[in-house]
Amino acid sequence: MKKLHSLVLIILLSLLAFSNFIMPVDDSYVTSSFAEFRSTGDTAHFHGGVDFSTFLKEGIPIKAIYDGYLARIEINNTIYGNVVVIQHPNGYKSLYAHLSMFSSKIQSIVDDLISEYGNSNIIVEFPENEIKFSQGEVVAYSGKTGEAVQPHCHLEIRNSKETMIFDPLDFIKVAPLNGEIIIKEIVIDGKKQEFVNGKTYEFSGVFPHLEINSYLQVNKNIIGLKEIKLYFSNKLVYHILFDEIPYEEIDKPYTVYSEESIAAGYIYKAYYKLYPEKTGYVVKANNFPTLNLNIDFFPVTLELKDPWGRVKTFNFNLKRGD
Numbered sequence: 001m002k003k004l005h006s007l008v009l010i011i012l013l014s015l016l017a018f019s020n021f022i023m024p025v026d027d028s029y030v031t032s033s034f035a036e037f038r039s040t041g042d043t044a045h046f047h048g049g050v051d052f053s054t055f056l057k058e059g060i061p062i063k064a065i066y067d068g069y070l071a072r073i074e075i076n077n078t079i080y081g082n083v084v085v086i087q088h089p090n091g092y093k094s095l096y097a098h099l100s101m102f103s104s105k106i107q108s109i110v111d112d113l114i115s116e117y118g119n120s121n122i123i124v125e126f127p128e129n130e131i132k133f134s135q136g137e138v139v140a141y142s143g144k145t146g147e148a149v150q151p152h153c154h155l156e157i158r159n160s161k162e163t164m165i166f167d168p169l170d171f172i173k174v175a176p177l178n179g180e181i182i183i184k185e186i187v188i189d190g191k192k193q194e195f196v197n198g199k200t201y202e203f204s205g206v207f208p209h210l211e212i213n214s215y216l217q218v219n220k221n222i223i224g225l226k227e228i229k230l231y232f233s234n235k236l237v238y239h240i241l242f243d244e245i246p247y248e249e250i251d252k253p254y255t256v257y258s259e260e261s262i263a264a265g266y267i268y269k270a271y272y273k274l275y276p277e278k279t280g281y282v283v284k285a286n287n288f289p290t291l292n293l294n295i296d297f298f299p300v301t302l303e304l305k306d307p308w309g310r311v312k313t314f315n316f317n318l319k320r321g322d
């Protein structure tokens with residue numbers, strides 16, 4: 001009975017979270033999605049949150065997405081820069097990064113810390129309910145501290161223990177961007193080729209090693225995909241879903257991205273690996289071990305979903321070469 005109660009509570013809390021979290025920046029839009037490949041900082045990693053535009057400006061107010069209290073601040077983190085973390089009563093934490101300045105409630109504490117410790121990496125945890133924020137209240141101001149190339153707001157949603165990181169777009173309603181899902185290139189057994197829908201490609205070996213350079217194209221910007229489903233002869237063989245990532249896997253992007261992926265500064269070129277090599281949490285189905293590929297020719301379907309749930313389907317054929 002207790003188990004059932006906690007399950008009901010979890011479902012209830014999830015619904016509350018979805019309906020109540022708001023965008024951290026007024027009139028903003030998404031510029032990067034959850035789990036995109038990143039190679040900046042000390043090691044390659046998944047993008048742990050969503051980037052909201054601050055219109056390329058520093059000093060834009062960053063607001064609490066829900067009521068809560070200040071759990072932590074970080075100053076001069078190599079990747080995140082200056083950070084605010086808020087604990088919400090519904091069990092989630094929100095993290096705001098690359099900040100230029102903190103809310104007036106916090107800035108005097110930060111000034112004291114900097115005068116004492118200088119410009120080193122400072123982390124301070126705060127007691128429960130000491131400094132409270134209500135939903136929509138300014139927690140900080142946008143900047144480009146840490147690995148940010150341009151000023152923006154990086155938002156993460158984590159569980160209280162910070163062992164899991166969730167896609168904020170599963171919690172916050174944000175208007176979809178006008179764009180198109182594109183497969184720029186297909187890589188088969190290490191060979192890069194232009195992708196043409198309906199084309200027959202050759203592969204060799206026990207099974208084809210497929211990779212795709214794919215994304216949602218929004219004007220000149222590229223947004224990472226939410227979900228990829230790969231079918232051979234209409235049978236699901238591989239499924240990647242970027243819904244949540246255990247914190248301990250955040251620096252293991254090569255479970256789903258190929259080693260040729262680049263994401264540094266303004267360059268973004270990520271290849272999704274559509275075959276099992278390393279296991280990872282975001283790989284939801286892997287039917288390669290049970291695959292019986294005795295046939296020499298079969299149709300392939302790729303179902304690609306963007307962060308707003310829009311799906312585009314691509315079809316091609318694979319033929320066993322010599």
Ligand SMILES: [Zn+2]
Nearest residue numbers: 049050051154
């Ligand atoms: Zn970011």
